[in-house]
Amino acid sequence: MNVIMRKKDALDCYHGNQSALAGVLGITRQAVNQWGKFIPDEAAAKLALLNPQIPYQILGHKKAPVAENN
Incomplete structure (x- = not known):
C-alpha cells in the first residue's frame, strides 16, 4: 500500500x-x-x-512514481 503525504502538510x-515530527515517528x-x-511510504x-488530520492519499498496492522529490 502506498500512502502519499507531503512533508509540508505533516510539518x-x-x-x-521537525524534532516533534521525528519524535512521533x-x-x-x-x-x-x-x-x-x-x-517515505512507511513513515507516511x-x-x-x-x-489522521494530516492530509494523505492511498494509492493501492502498486508503487506509484512520484514526479517531484523536493
Missing part, C-alpha cells in the same frame, strides 16, 4: 517542528530533514494512523 500539523530530526517533498503510513 504544519507539528507547527513546523521514533526517528531523528536529521532523518526528517533528508526527506524530499513527500514522506504510520503518521496517517497516528495523526
Whole structure:
C-alpha cells in the first residue's frame, strides 16, 4: 500500500517542528530533514494512523512514481 503525504502538510500539523515530527515517528530530526517533498511510504503510513488530520492519499498496492522529490 502506498500512502502519499507531503512533508509540508505533516510539518504544519507539528507547527513546523521537525524534532516533534521525528519524535512521533521514533526517528531523528536529521532523518526528517533528508526527506524530499513527500514522506517515505512507511513513515507516511504510520503518521496517517497516528495523526489522521494530516492530509494523505492511498494509492493501492502498486508503487506509484512520484514526479517531484523536493
